[in-house]
Amino acid sequence: xxxxxxxxxxxxxxxxxFITINCSYSVGISALHWLQQHPGGGIVSLFMLSxxxxxxxxxxxxxxxxxxxxxxxxxxxxxxxSAVYICAVSSGGSQGNLIFGKGTKLSVKP
Amino acid sequence: NAGVMQNPRHLVRRRGQEAxxxxxxxxxxxxxxxxxxxxxxxxxxxxxxxxxxIIDESGMPKxxxxxEFPKEGPSIxxxxxxxxxxxxxxxxxxxxxxxxxxxxxxxxxxxLTVV
Numbered sequence: 001x002x003x004x005x006x007x008x009x010x011x012x013x014x015x016x017x018f019i020t021i022n023c024s025y026s027v028g029i030s031a032l033h034w035l036q037q038h039p040g041g042g043i044v045s046l047f048m049l050s051x052x053x054x055x056x057x058x059x060x061x062x063x064x065x066x067x068x069x070x071x072x073x074x075x076x077x078x079x080x081x082s083a084v085y086i087c088a089v090s091s092g093g094s095q096g097n098l099i100f101g102k103g104t105k106l107s108v109k110p
Numbered sequence: 111n112a113g114v115m116q117n118p119r120h121l122v123r124r125r126g127q128e129a130x131x132x133x134x135x136x137x138x139x140x141x142x143x144x145x146x147x148x149x150x151x152x153x154x155x156x157x158x159x160x161x162x163x164i165i166d167e168s169g170m171p172k173x174x175x176x177x178e179f180p181k182e183g184p185s186i187x188x189x190x191x192x193x194x195x196x197x198x199x200x201x202x203x204x205x206x207x208x209x210x211x212x213x214x215x216x217x218x219x220x221x222l223t224v225v
Contacts (some may be wrong), residue, residue, distance in 0.1 A: 043201055045216065088153070094202065095141070097168065098153075100152045
C-alpha cells in the first residue's frame with residue numbers, strides 16, 4: 001500500500017461542475033502539498049497546508065490531521081483546469097524530501 | 111524575477127552516454143531539490159542541496175547519478191553511462207529558506223530520452 005493514496009485516479013467533469021479530489025496518507029506529516037501538472041509542462045505548487053483550510057480563487061484545500069485526509073475542491077470548473085493534480089506530504093525527512101501520490105488526472109469538458 | 115529555470119527541456123542520449131541536467135533556482139533561493147518522474151509513475155525525491163553542500167541524497171541511485179550545487183552557477187544533475195531505464199522527466203525545485211514547511215517552486219522539467 002502506498003503511503004499517499006489519491007482518488008479518483010481519473011476524473012471527467014463538465015464545465016461548471018464542482019470537483020473534489022481526495023488524498024489519504026498513512027504516515028505522520030508536517031505539511032501537505034497540492035501540486036498541478038499540465039501535460040508536457042511543469043509543476044505548479046497550489047497549496048501547502050498543515051491544518052484547516054486554504055482558498056485561492058476557485059480552489060479550496062482542506063486537511064483533517066486526525067483522519068489523515070485532505071481534499072482539493074475546484075468550484076465552477078473550466079477546461080483550463082484540466083491537468084494532473086498531485087498530493088505530496090512532508091514526513092520526517094529533510095525539507096523537500098516529499099512523498100508523492102500518483103496523481104489524479106482531471107479532464108473538464110466544455 | 112524569473113522562475114526556476116531548467117535546461118535543456120528535452121534531452122536525447124544514446125545508451126552509455128552522459129546526461130547533464132541544469133537547474134537555476136529562483137533568485138535568492140539557496141535550496142535546491144531534484145525529483146524524478148518515471149513514465150506512468152509518481153514523482154520521487156532524489157536529492158536536496160544547498161550551495162556547495164549535499165544535505166540529503168537518500169533518493170539518489172547508488173551508482174551513475176551525482177548532483178552538485180556550486181557556489182556560482184546552476185545546480186547540475188549528472189547521469190553517467192545512461193541506460194533506457196533512466197528515461198524520465200527530471201524536475202528541479204527551489205526554496206528560499208530552511209524549514210520543513212517551506213514552499214518550493216518547481217521548474218518545467220527536463221525530459222530525458224535514452225535511445
